[in-house]
Amino acid sequence: MQLQESGEFQVRASPAVVWAFVTRPEQVARCLPEVQDIRAHADHAEARVPVRAGLLRGNLGLRLEVQPDDPAQRVGVRVQGAGLGSTLTLQAGATLGDNGDGTTTLRWQGEVQVRGPLASVGGGRLESRARALIERTFGNLQTQLNAAGDTLA
Template identity: 40%
Template sequence: MKLEYSGQEKVQAEADKVWRFIQDPQKVASCLPDLKSVEIKDEKNMVATVGVAVGPVRGTFKFNIELEPRPEENKVLVRLRGGGLGSVVDLTASAVVTDQGDQTTLLDWQGQATVSGPAASLGGRVLDAQAKKLIQTVFANMSQRMSEA
């Protein structure tokens, strides 16, 4: 099953603060909902274990996450691959980081994911609703933490 999403998040922080945040894997990982553990491999790679509940499918998923900040392009790329309970998730996402000139930054993001296994068999609407909720929560958490830092 293929899923595609896009959206915007206005962050109450200047762009340089946003860049410092998204270049820190520990800070980015802290924005994942139901984070159980994270192992930072290097400045761009981490392994995160998260609790997942999609309809009747509940359990722990493990993801390899790669962050690739590209400040020279005003863009950050994210690759996520992993899964659990027989399901596999492969996600590629990016966000364009735009300084708004008023101490706020706009993140224009988009992503595509492929899901297979029991999670995909739940049907489009259930999986779609959960994926949207997860993405919105991650960006809301990031926005809140960046504005506090």
């Protein structure tokens, strides 16, 4: 299964605050829904997420890397996951836009691929669940960034 999504949102935080947040892998990992056991490393974060799809129950181990492009104010995120005989690869990116009023717009896009039993067991429901998880992840990111901006206001 392969899925592509994109969108944008505005937060009440300056580009500098947003950049400091999105370039830290453990901060980005905390925005994943139901994430557990986050371990921060110098250049990546590791975590696990519970999975329930059909009769499959278990955990996916994740490795999340952040790839900042400071001059372009763009950050890439790569998540690789494995578990339950399946693999997950997520490539995402976000560009920061300074709105000139202390707020920032993030324009994002992402592509996820799931292979193995999770892709076949989930069927059409997996696609709608993946879309909902992407929306929750970016919703969590928006909430965290607004909170970070509010604490500095």
